[in-house]
Amino acid sequence: MTETKYTVNGMTCGHCAASVTEEINKIGGVSDVAVDVPTGAVTVTSDAELSESAVRAAVEEAGYELAQ
Structure with missing residues (x-):
């Protein structure tokens, strides 16, 4: 994990x-x-390392922005 x-x-x-x-x-x-x-903190637990671009795309799909 x-x-x-x-x-x-x-x-x-x-x-x-x-x-x-x-x-x-x-x-x-x-x-x-x-x-x-x-705080805007989001903690993601996953089976393996996620690509930041996939997380960024998901956050943007929800209408928000992933901080740099």
Whole structure:
């Protein structure tokens, strides 16, 4: 298992977190997504290392931006 932390800009509520979680969960191998709305922290647990571009695309699909 691999745990990777990201920062997502623009989330302000539980609905935001749910949207981001839903899109990231669509990435193959993801087993858990934990979102902390106040800080924008997103922790993704997966079977193997995920490509940042896949996570970025999922976050953008949800309508938010992955911080650099």
